[in-house]
Amino acid sequence: MKNNDIIDRIKVDIEGSSKELAELCSKLVQFPTVVPPGYTRECVEFIESYFRSLGIETEVHERRKDKSNICVKVPGNRGGKILWLGHLDVVPEGSEPWKYPPFSGKIMEGLVYGRGSSDMKGACASAMVAAKVLASLEETERSSVEFWFTCDEEVGAVDGARWLAESGRLKGDICIIGDSSGGMPSEPSMDLGCKGALRVTLKARGKTAHGSQPYLGDNAIEKLIDAIGYVKKIGSFRLNVPEELEPILKTSIEFLMKHYELTESQRAEVMKVFHYPSVSLNIIRGGVKINVVPDAAEALFDIRITPGADIEAVKRRILELLKASGLEGIDAEFEVTGFGGYYEKPDLVYVNSLKRAVELVTGRTPILKIITGGTDGIFTRKIAGIPSLGFGAGLPGMAHSRDEYVTVESMIMAAKVYAIYPVIFNAP
Numbered sequence: 200m201k202n203n204d205i206i207d208r209i210k211v212d213i214e215g216s217s218k219e220l221a222e223l224c225s226k227l228v229q230f231p232t233v234v235p236p237g238y239t240r241e242c243v244e245f246i247e248s249y250f251r252s253l254g255i256e257t258e259v260h261e262r263r264k265d266k267s268n269i270c271v272k273v274p275g276n277r278g279g280k281i282l283w284l285g286h287l288d289v290v291p292e293g294s295e296p297w298k299y300p301p302f303s304g305k306i307m308e309g310l311v312y313g314r315g316s317s318d319m320k321g322a323c324a325s326a327m328v329a330a331k332v333l334a335s336l337e338e339t340e341r342s343s344v345e346f347w348f349t350c351d352e353e354v355g356a357v358d359g360a361r362w363l364a365e366s367g368r369l370k371g372d373i374c375i376i377g378d379s380s381g382g383m384p385s386e387p388s389m390d391l392g393c394k395g396a397l398r399v400t401l402k403a404r405g406k407t408a409h410g411s412q413p414y415l416g417d418n419a420i421e422k423l424i425d426a427i428g429y430v431k432k433i434g435s436f437r438l439n440v441p442e443e444l445e446p447i448l449k450t451s452i453e454f455l456m457k458h459y460e461l462t463e464s465q466r467a468e469v470m471k472v473f474h475y476p477s478v479s480l481n482i483i484r485g486g487v488k489i490n491v492v493p494d495a496a497e498a499l500f501d502i503r504i505t506p507g508a509d510i511e512a513v514k515r516r517i518l519e520l521l522k523a524s525g526l527e528g529i530d531a532e533f534e535v536t537g538f539g540g541y542y543e544k545p546d547l548v549y550v551n552s553l554k555r556a557v558e559l560v561t562g563r564t565p566i567l568k569i570i571t572g573g574t575d576g577i578f579t580r581k582i583a584g585i586p587s588l589g590f591g592a593g594l595p596g597m598a599h600s601r602d603e604y605v606t607v608e609s610m611i612m613a614a615k616v617y618a619i620y621p622v623i624f625n626a627p
């Protein structure tokens with residue numbers, strides 16, 4: 200068959216699978232793969248049996264019992280090898296009541312509800328259907344694809360993508376990360392990368408004393424509160440982001456402006472979110488007893504930095520700010536997580552071919568963006584060394600929210616893109 204005919208056939212097949220897509224997503228949601236502990240064994244067994252009945256090869260990989268990952272193999276001989284990677288674990292449902300029970304997988308008027316539907320069992324269902332449709336083609340009509348469904352993404356991927364990458368299991372020319380919230384056929388978007396994080400632990404030391412005679416002590420909590428203000432100043436430290444990333448940062452900001460309901464001051468923050476570090480003080484510890492002057496206290500900051508910007512310069516600036524404060528007994532410890540983030544060059548050949556696949560499906564050119572949070576792409580890119588691009592079925596603002604849902608329309612779109620990409624892929 201000619202490429203155009205194959206593409207048309209894929210589209211027709213997937214449109215005919217919309218009921219199956221909704222049901223698969225619903226089924227996946229019904230496995231409560233909540234982290235912690237994030238056991239994915241049963242969910243993986245469901246995926247395994249789906250492909251067994253189709254005669255498609257799978258492999259289960261476990262570093263720890265019941266923390267299962269599964270690889271679905273669709274070989275092809277058009278050259279090159281594509282990985283698709285998505286996660287099966289979900290965050291807890293929270294304490295507020297849901298419109299429908301969070302693990303019911305309720306299907307309603309073109310939507311599938313439930314924890315993990317948008318982040319990201321919807322895209323996992325899309326990948327399952329895409330694998331099925333791809334496997335029905337001739338081997339000469341597609342490049343090789345491995346679909347990886349992983350555990351642990353929400354908790355650092357220790358038994359999931361990180362381990363799979365470190366142990367050499369992930370090999371390919373390009374990796375499509377299904378964990379992406381650009382999943383609307385009317386306004387598609389692709390992710391070129393994500394931010395990294397600098398975690399700062401600010402420690403204050405003082406001297407303990409009786410609470411009735413505070414002047415005899417040196418109050419570590421009060422000192423910490425003063426020091427916190429100096430660390431927060433890093434939020435107005437201009438980052439030296441790579442020039443080639445500027446157009447992408449512009450569209451990334453437009454995306455956030457458009458898809459979130461923001462107040463005036465939130466909009467001002469979004470305008471700064473890629474050119475300045477974002478700073479969030481998320482944990483404070485200190486004090487032992489109401490009548491004791493505390494001699495130790497600490498504050499933990501989550502600081503996110505645009506990929507390609509100089510993290511060392513940010514650390515240096517924080518130390519300078521603290522020094523300039525004149526406060527004594529204050530120390531800062533740093534930890535870079537997510538390897539400082541990553542981005543793919545906008546002119547990379549794989550970016551163009553994925554863009555093309557999205558265009559063939561939606562009739563629209565996807566916008567390119569950098570995302571503020573981290574994904575498994577960090578491990579496929581930074582450990583396995585595979586260029587990694589995000590495209591999924593998730594809806595903006597849905598991840599981790601109450602009454603989370605995904606649309607069947609988005610799942611159809613993602614399934615088509617996942618199945619068409621290996622047909623138009625230019626092998627290296």
Ligand SMILES: [Zn+2]
Nearest residue numbers: 318319352378
């Ligand atoms: Zn996710």
